Amino acid sequence: MVRTLSARIERFPVRGAFTISRGAKTHVDVVVAEVTDGMHIGRGEGTAIYYKGDCAALALAALTGVTGAVAAGAGRGDLLALLPAGAARNALDCALWDLEAKQSGIRVWPRLGLPVPQPMLTAYTISLGDPAAMAAAAAAMRGRELLKVKLGGDGGAAADMERLVAVRRAAPDARLIVDANEAWGSTDIERTLARIAPLGVELVEQPVPAGRDAELEGLRCAVPLAADESCHDRSSLDAIVGRYRFINIKLDKAGGLTEALALRHAAAARGLGVMTGCMLCTSLAIAPAFLVGMQGIYVDFDGPLLIEDRPHGLHFEGSDVFPPDAALWG
Known part of the structure; x- marks a missing residue:
């Protein structure tokens, strides 16, 4: 046909x-x-x-x-x-x-030899702002198990510390991930990681600008680092090993589910942990990414929660995202 x-x-x-x-x-x-x-x-x-x-x-x-x-x-x-x-x-x-x-x-998942998909814990993003605004956002989401805190704003490391402390106070029981979005390039990263570790931060994404990953070589990292902007597809991995312990796989960066699956396999072979993330997107984009996420450690699939999602999208309940049905995708 x-x-x-x-x-x-x-x-x-x-x-x-x-x-x-x-x-x-x-x-x-x-x-x-x-x-x-x-x-x-x-x-x-x-x-x-x-x-x-x-x-x-x-x-x-x-x-x-x-x-x-x-x-x-x-x-x-x-x-x-x-x-x-x-x-x-x-x-x-x-x-x-x-x-x-x-x-x-x-369905796609049995064709890949994967088990029946189950609901997964997803992070929820707290946008960058002043400490009071971020604390209010965290308090509103304090029932969520995993929060992803955007940092890297004005004021440098000291201001970011204030933001993070405010979020931790507002959501004392939440697990925390930090995303610096390349903004800590002028920061003493080793010292910053040592300061935020007692707040229970589990992972820090992309502290330095992509292309400057060599600055992370040999650091004693109190919190594991994840490459996001520095990792797009399998060709990125040589610059990742020894500098980051995790990668953030996004289907848009990889250019599709096919490459994202290959990247996950290649990362695992190199001993790298995997977070599966997303851009701002609807449930239609998360549906195929779900199949990568179920093979990783962390999932950040809150894109549809941050926008006015398309009708009949994914089901979110509590801190979990549920698998897509065939009517949506795959």
């Missing part, structure tokens, strides 16, 4: 505000790819990696540029040559996985 690829941009408003060290967002534009064989439709969603210079419009143009190749039979194995890693390839790769599942009548 001849396959047809269509793509579009969809906009979803952010609930309140989402603020990190690089700025604030009031909405997110995602690109959606749909591949049909005339009987079945496979769908996938991607969010542009904006700090890499991508945007939804460029992702849409990239998908439009490969409609002929998809119609001619290009499959997931051809995408590495057709598209660079990013939102466009992620959306198309996931759409093809979804289409294959619908054509075969077999």
